[in-house]
Amino acid sequence: MKGLARKLPKVALAALALTSPALMSLGACVQQSMTTSWQPIPRPSPEDAVPQGIAYACEGNKEVAVVYAKNRATVTFGAKTWRTEYQAEADGFRYSDSAVQWVGRDDLATLRENSNTSRPLAYNCRPTRRMT
Numbered sequence: 001m002k003g004l005a006r007k008l009p010k011v012a013l014a015a016l017a018l019t020s021p022a023l024m025s026l027g028a029c030v031q032q033s034m035t036t037s038w039q040p041i042p043r044p045s046p047e048d049a050v051p052q053g054i055a056y057a058c059e060g061n062k063e064v065a066v067v068y069a070k071n072r073a074t075v076t077f078g079a080k081t082w083r084t085e086y087q088a089e090a091d092g093f094r095y096s097d098s099a100v101q102w103v104g105r106d107d108l109a110t111l112r113e114n115s116n117t118s119r120p121l122a123y124n125c126r127p128t129r130r131m132t
Contacts, residue, residue: 040107041127043093044068046086053131056109058122064111065131066102075102077111077122 044052051069058064065076071086073095084095084102092105100121101112111122 041130043127046071046093054127055129055131056122056125057128058111058125060122062122062125064102064109064122064125067131073102075100075111 041054043054044050046068047070048068049070051067053065053067056064056066062077067074073084073086075082075084075095082097082100084097084100087094087096089103092103093109095102096114099114101114101118103110103112104125107126109125110120111125113119113121
């Protein structure tokens with residue numbers, strides 16, 4: 001019992017040191033820095049003639065790569081690539097061809113089959129990085 005009493009204060013002091021205001025504020029700085037460093041990746045205007053590539057991370061660890069240029073988007077998913085054309089939308093964007101649609105709004109997109117079922121091939125896709 002005597003040995004336990006000697007160890008208890010050291011443990012209590014260690015816990016106190018971990019919760020000190022100086023350490024708590026240091027943790028807050030690190031968190032704040034991580035939050036402010038994220039920058040959204042805007043999709044280029046359909047009229048922009050300069051090709052710009054963006055990689056998207058989707059639900060289920062899937063990735064879609066899209067290169068936007070002059071009212072077109074070249075969409076690659078897995079081993080397939082489609083050359084789609086821009087179609088004006090009131091809310092969001094749509095690029096499509098006879099096989100697929102790349103549709104979305106703001107920073108969220110879906111790659112769908114262009115058929116009666118419109119089955120999603122990749123969904124909840126968000127831009128993660130620019131491609132060169």
